Every structure is written in C-alpha cells, then in structure tokens.
Amino acid sequence: MPRDHAAHPSTTVERRQVLRDRRSAEIEHLLRLGAAVDADRRASYQDRAVELGVPMAHTLAARYRQRGVEREDLNQIACVGLVKAVRGYRPGPETDFRSYAVPTIRGELRKHFRDTAWMVRPPRRIQDLQTAINATEGELAIRLQRWPTYDDLATAIGVPAGEIVDAQRAQGCFHPVSLDARLRTAPDLTLEHLLSGPGNTYELVEHVETLRPVVAQLPERDRLILRRRFVDHRSQAEIGAEIGVSQMQVSRLLQRIMLLLRSALLA
Numbered sequence: 001m002p003r004d005h006a007a008h009p010s011t012t013v014e015r016r017q018v019l020r021d022r023r024s025a026e027i028e029h030l031l032r033l034g035a036a037v038d039a040d041r042r043a044s045y046q047d048r049a050v051e052l053g054v055p056m057a058h059t060l061a062a063r064y065r066q067r068g069v070e071r072e073d074l075n076q077i078a079c080v081g082l083v084k085a086v087r088g089y090r091p092g093p094e095t096d097f098r099s100y101a102v103p104t105i106r107g108e109l110r111k112h113f114r115d116t117a118w119m120v121r122p123p124r125r126i127q128d129l130q131t132a133i134n135a136t137e138g139e140l141a142i143r144l145q146r147w148p149t150y151d152d153l154a155t156a157i158g159v160p161a162g163e164i165v166d167a168q169r170a171q172g173c174f175h176p177v178s179l180d181a182r183l184r185t186a187p188d189l190t191l192e193h194l195l196s197g198p199g200n201t202y203e204l205v206e207h208v209e210t211l212r213p214v215v216a217q218l219p220e221r222d223r224l225i226l227r228r229r230f231v232d233h234r235s236q237a238e239i240g241a242e243i244g245v246s247q248m249q250v251s252r253l254l255q256r257i258m259l260l261l262r263s264a265l266l267a
Helices: 012-034 039-062 071-088 097-115 124-144 150-157 161-173 201-216 220-230 236-243 247-266
Strands: none
Touching (some): 012 039, 012 097, 039 097, 124 150, 124 161, 150 161, 201 247, 220 247, 236 247
C-alpha cells in the first residue's frame, strides 16, 4: 500500500507547517466559539487562543533579533501584540485570524523600535525609511537572486539612493558598537584605532601620506574593494555582487588588504 505523503509529512519543514496550520485552525475555532457566547466565557476562549498563538509570536519576534534588544524583551513585545490581536479580532465569513494577527504583532514590534529602542535617535524620516528597507530587501533579494544594492532598494522604495545610504548608516543607532570592538578584517585592531582625536592630527596625516602610495600600487580590484567598503559604505555582500565573488571571499580579500596596509604603517 503506497505511503500517503500528505498525511505523513516526511521533512521537518513539512511537519512544522502542519503543526502551524493545525494551531492556526484551532485558534480560529476558539475565537469563533468565543464570539457567540457571553463575555466571561469569551475571555476563557481568548486566553486559550493566546496560549496557542505564543509560538507564532515568538517566530515573528525572532526576525527582529541582532538589533540591540534582548530576545526575552522581543518575545514579550510580540506577545503583547498577540493579545491585542486576539482581543481585537472579529470573526466573519471571509476573515482569517492569522492574516489579522501577523501585521498586528509586527506593528507592535516596529512601534517599540521606533519609540523606545534608539540609543541615538535619528530623524523620523530615517526611522520610517529603515522600516521600508527591512520590509523590502528580503523580497527583493529573492526576486533578484542576489542581495539588493542601494540603487535596487532606492528604485523599489521610490527614494534617492543617497537616502538609502543614510538610513543604512543609521542602523547602528539601536545598539552602537563599542570602541573596544575588534575589527573583523584586522582582529588585532579595535574601532578606536580608526578614530582620530585632537591630539594625534599630525600622526593621522603621516599615516595617510604613508598609505597613499601603498594604496596606489594595489591592484585595481583591491582599490575598488577599499573604496566600496570605506568610502561608499557598501556591505560585503554588495561588493561581492559587484565584482562577482562570494561574501566570504570579499571578507578574506579585505583581511588581506588590511593586513598589507597595517604592515606598511608598522614598517
């Protein structure tokens, strides 16, 4: 007798999808039952729906990690959005709770970042543009089969490329990098080494003049990588897409170039 693959999912992804669908169907059923009873009984149905919806809320919260907010805080904020969605949902012939809940939970997460998560608050225009970038770049990457460049994002969102650059530069405002952080391309150096202070202006000029002929002698591709990374502030993925190599290869090339420049300064 042939195996029924639809009834018995064979992969972890399929099993998870079946579990999500069952959970969504049960939440929908509970909320429809709750809509037909008195307020006390409705609250009981809603409480059970919230319990079943917690995994969905945590999944949505996970997409906002690595932005300077603790995982537990993100989960809590997402659950607040879940409760609001459960309380505000009004079942109808053509309604679906999941379609209502997902944007409600995302809205709660984005509101938190917009209103409270900034350590250095940029203008509202930049905040809104970052939200648009976050919503666009993933879908754009799938369509283009590569990570979108600033120009790609600018065209898709309908703003000048310079505004995309400004918004991307402000991403660290959620959680600024420590001056003691080690550089990926040169682990022996920290971010502080790249900053000039009022007392070392002459030393900075000397370093620039020392490196000028070294950079001039680099192969054309290496000079392009330096310009894209430190002048145009392009990501490694964007540089890789431009020169036809992987992000990992760009990282290795940058490390080699930085070691060469550091050796020139120490010579």
